[in-house]
Amino acid sequence: MIYYGWYIVFASFMLGFFVAGTIFYSFTAFIDPLVKEFGWSYTQVSFASSLRGLEMGLFAPFIGILVDRYGSRLMILIGMIVVGLSLVLLSVMHSLVIFYACFLLMALGAGGCTSVVVMTSVANWFQRRIGLALGIAVCGMGASGLMIPLVVKLIALYGWRNAFLILGLAAWGLGIPLSLIIRNRPQDLGLKIDGEPLTEADIANNAARVEGPEKIEENPINFSFRRALKDRTFLLIVASESIRVLILGAVAMHIMPYLGTMGIPRATAGLVAAGIPICSTIGRGGFGWLGDRFNKKHIMAGTYILMLVGLLVFTQLKAVWLIPLFLLTFAPGYGGGMSMRGAIIQQYFGRPVFGKMLGLTMGIASLAGIIGPTLAGWVFDTFQSYNALWLSFIGLSALAFWLVMQIREKESWTGSF
Numbered sequence: 001m002i003y004y005g006w007y008i009v010f011a012s013f014m015l016g017f018f019v020a021g022t023i024f025y026s027f028t029a030f031i032d033p034l035v036k037e038f039g040w041s042y043t044q045v046s047f048a049s050s051l052r053g054l055e056m057g058l059f060a061p062f063i064g065i066l067v068d069r070y071g072s073r074l075m076i077l078i079g080m081i082v083v084g085l086s087l088v089l090l091s092v093m094h095s096l097v098i099f100y101a102c103f104l105l106m107a108l109g110a111g112g113c114t115s116v117v118v119m120t121s122v123a124n125w126f127q128r129r130i131g132l133a134l135g136i137a138v139c140g141m142g143a144s145g146l147m148i149p150l151v152v153k154l155i156a157l158y159g160w161r162n163a164f165l166i167l168g169l170a171a172w173g174l175g176i177p178l179s180l181i182i183r184n185r186p187q188d189l190g191l192k193i194d195g196e197p198l199t200e201a202d203i204a205n206n207a208a209r210v211e212g213p214e215k216i217e218e219n220p221i222n223f224s225f226r227r228a229l230k231d232r233t234f235l236l237i238v239a240s241e242s243i244r245v246l247i248l249g250a251v252a253m254h255i256m257p258y259l260g261t262m263g264i265p266r267a268t269a270g271l272v273a274a275g276i277p278i279c280s281t282i283g284r285g286g287f288g289w290l291g292d293r294f295n296k297k298h299i300m301a302g303t304y305i306l307m308l309v310g311l312l313v314f315t316q317l318k319a320v321w322l323i324p325l326f327l328l329t330f331a332p333g334y335g336g337g338m339s340m341r342g343a344i345i346q347q348y349f350g351r352p353v354f355g356k357m358l359g360l361t362m363g364i365a366s367l368a369g370i371i372g373p374t375l376a377g378w379v380f381d382t383f384q385s386y387n388a389l390w391l392s393f394i395g396l397s398a399l400a401f402w403l404v405m406q407i408r409e410k411e412s413w414t415g416s417f
Helices: 005-023 025-038 042-056 060-070 072-090 096-111 115-123 130-179 200-207 225-229 232-261 266-291 296-314 320-327 330-349 354-383 387-405
Strands: none
Touching: 005 025, 005 072, 005 096, 005 115, 005 130, 025 042, 025 130, 025 232, 025 266, 042 096, 042 232, 042 354, 060 072, 060 115, 072 096, 072 115, 072 130, 115 130, 115 330, 115 354, 130 266, 130 330, 232 266, 232 296, 232 330, 232 354, 232 387, 266 296, 266 320, 266 330, 296 320, 296 330, 296 387, 320 330, 330 354, 354 387
């Protein structure tokens, strides 16, 4: 019999596939049509992506608290309804102010049905195979690159307005049924973590506790939320994650315009943009698997080395033959970081505060992600070139590697904060 946790992983995979493909990776295909129709600058259009990034920024810590309190299922249902509404409204907008307002609404919705919520849901169901489970779940976000050529085709056939409308209706048609698959905890189905049935003693013990995820201690590594925030390890995780999100936001948002400056056709650039998240699945699943078997700190540090190599290649993409090398280094690097981020937080801080810790990590880090796309747009508007920015990102990747290596080994922890 298949453990129900794997159904949670499947639903999380599909939610990530649609939401990330629709509102994150595919948005690069809308930049040039919007600039052409409204005459907006790259900076103005890019700022909308930064507003959308609030779902992992200012909203993420609050979402982490809400998901720990109310569970993932309700959050995902509401989130997908709001995402669909924001996409439908984008199909009829005519001004920059309304454009930004739609992206703020999208940020609210996406916060309820993306990383913090779905990863918390998966983490509640797994312990021994947490790296693999989270890796498969976040592979949905990587596979979402398959949506980029589809969105490019939709825009070419029906225009950008109808493309937004179709995506909004699809959000309701796909997201609402998927949310109904989610169950908040294995105890709700009479199971322990990893699928073992509850014994009578377990049931009696749980019944004696106050209801709520934070009152059910299943992981001996259970540090209080406030104490965890003071720890140096948490600060190092946040700092390195901030660098990853900054770089990813800028590259993913501007990959098609960047390739366009090199004379690469729009259809080909769309395929390269799609290749980034698709190839990231190698790292999401692969590094998740490795993280279950080897030192999570070292595996996470390795993801930044791959990003660094990929960025070096990225600066030389005028040589088209280097594109596969870029895709097979940068993409698995950042994808692996997404898997290891959740795995290492659960390992060091435990499940009861996982949602809060992940939400706060992503919230702080995504302030950098909000800056990334707009910064890239400003650099290009000012210098008519992205090269200086890409070179600076190489140095930041090296810094992130060093930060992760400063995390003290888990075995040396005393548990006192």
